[in-house]
Amino acid sequence: MSRSTHRAVGGSTLALALCATLALPAGSAPLERSSGPAAAPASPAASSLQGQSCNDNTGDTGSNSWLSHAELGDRLHRLEQQTRGTVQVDTIGQSNQGRDVWSARVGQGDKVILLQSEIHGNEKTGTHALLSLLKEASKNSPQAKQLREQVTIVAVPQLNPDASELDRRANDRTWDEVVADFPQLAGANAPWNYYTQPRQGDDYASQPGFDVNRDFHPDLDYVPSAQDFPGTSADPGWYIHPESQNIRDLYTDLQAEFGTVDTFVDLHHQGPCYLVGDTGEEVTLSLSGKFVDIENHTQYDKGYDLEYSKRLNVAALDALRARGNSPFGNISLYNQEVNLPGTALGSFALNGSGTVLFEVRGQTQSWGAKKKGQLVKAVETGLMGIVTSVADDSVDELDPTRYDDIPPTTYPRN
Ligand SMILES: [Zn+2]
Numbered sequence: 001m002s003r004s005t006h007r008a009v010g011g012s013t014l015a016l017a018l019c020a021t022l023a024l025p026a027g028s029a030p031l032e033r034s035s036g037p038a039a040a041p042a043s044p045a046a047s048s049l050q051g052q053s054c055n056d057n058t059g060d061t062g063s064n065s066w067l068s069h070a071e072l073g074d075r076l077h078r079l080e081q082q083t084r085g086t087v088q089v090d091t092i093g094q095s096n097q098g099r100d101v102w103s104a105r106v107g108q109g110d111k112v113i114l115l116q117s118e119i120h121g122n123e124k125t126g127t128h129a130l131l132s133l134l135k136e137a138s139k140n141s142p143q144a145k146q147l148r149e150q151v152t153i154v155a156v157p158q159l160n161p162d163a164s165e166l167d168r169r170a171n172d173r174t175w176d177e178v179v180a181d182f183p184q185l186a187g188a189n190a191p192w193n194y195y196t197q198p199r200q201g202d203d204y205a206s207q208p209g210f211d212v213n214r215d216f217h218p219d220l221d222y223v224p225s226a227q228d229f230p231g232t233s234a235d236p237g238w239y240i241h242p243e244s245q246n247i248r249d250l251y252t253d254l255q256a257e258f259g260t261v262d263t264f265v266d267l268h269h270q271g272p273c274y275l276v277g278d279t280g281e282e283v284t285l286s287l288s289g290k291f292v293d294i295e296n297h298t299q300y301d302k303g304y305d306l307e308y309s310k311r312l313n314v315a316a317l318d319a320l321r322a323r324g325n326s327p328f329g330n331i332s333l334y335n336q337e338v339n340l341p342g343t344a345l346g347s348f349a350l351n352g353s354g355t356v357l358f359e360v361r362g363q364t365q366s367w368g369a370k371k372k373g374q375l376v377k378a379v380e381t382g383l384m385g386i387v388t389s390v391a392d393d394s395v396d397e398l399d400p401t402r403y404d405d406i407p408p409t410t411y412p413r414n
Pocket residue numbers: 019120123267268269
């Protein structure tokens with residue numbers, strides 16, 4: 001049922017970025033795909049992958065090797081058939097352009113784990129990892145059967161399909177469309193996360209869109225009001241988009257069913273050139289459990305539990321490290337100086353969910369099947385570490401202070 005033993009722990013102040021581009025440590029390289037020459041690593045040691053995967057080949061040319069919206073739909077519905085409904089696929093809503101958004105559910109346990117990918121459409125590794133996880137969790141093995149008795153897994157593998165089809169960060173929606181949906185916003189300024197200029201090589205001038213991952217509000221019943229626009233990254237969002245409304249509505253349905261959404265994991269990508277601490281090794285993925293400065297958002301605190309989020313991150317870390325050295329061992333802690341209540345993670349954390357961010361290196365890259373397979377496996381491994389430790393409650397035995405010992409991410413300077 002609901003977690004009751006975890007207590008909230010205060011965060012620190014400061015405000016910066018999440019998942020790239022919008023705000024960065026001073027002097028750092030741009031996160032997510034760099035439009036200019038990639039940064040030279042600042043640290044001394046040289047990784048065998050540097051030059052090959054960081055500097056030369058990070059363009060958006062690899063989308064064909066990733067799942068399209070239609071392919072994902074085929075895979076999900078086939079999985080539902082093959083498992084005779086052990087995996088249950090539902091349509092939770094439509095995107096702004098009318099594409100279906102699916103959830104896939106497996107298990108009957110009384111703790112629910114909500115997993116999401118592709119809220120940014122050019123961050124596709126998590127979608128593949130979620131399909132693998134669903135297959136694993138729906139097997140006939142004793143371990144899988146036990147897992148299904150312990151937890152309920154709900155995966156939304158492509159939350160923002162319009163962005164996925166365009167292979168870009170933002171959705172496909174204009175401010176005029178928003179105002180048509182919310183007439184009370186006529187005359188308000190478009191929000192700060194509205195893209196109308198070229199960005200990351202994508203043409204938002206002719207096809208504008210919004211960063212959906214800034215549209216969340218910790219008050220899940222919030223109604224958009226003109227006075228809250230254009231807002232800033234330190235303010236909550238507004239639920240003005242079908243994509244954020246879809247996952248918000250699924251979240252509140254799960255709250256009604258389970259009492260609380262125990263765990264929420266959001267799967268992202270970041271720039272390709274970041275390093276693990278001072279090792280000089282390229283980051284395979286960065287983890288984080290901290291997205292808001294809780295002291296500035298106490299009015300929205302409905303069970304914020306940073307310590308539990310840290311334990312969940314340690315569970316992912318241990319599963320990855322158990323696979324041995326590089327690339328699975330190259331895990332870093334994402335920038336902790338963020339304050340982003342408008343993100344899904346920030347909003348759901350304030351509602352009492354344990355939260356984990358995965359930031360895999362590289363956007364929709366074309367590094368070949370082997371590297372892609374490694375990155376997908378890394379995400380799947382970390383996810384499985386979280387799921388199994390929640391299932392058997394071993395997450396409660398993990399030491400949250402180990403989270404603070406994860407090597408920081410080093411952001412090379414241009
Ligand atoms: Zn992202």
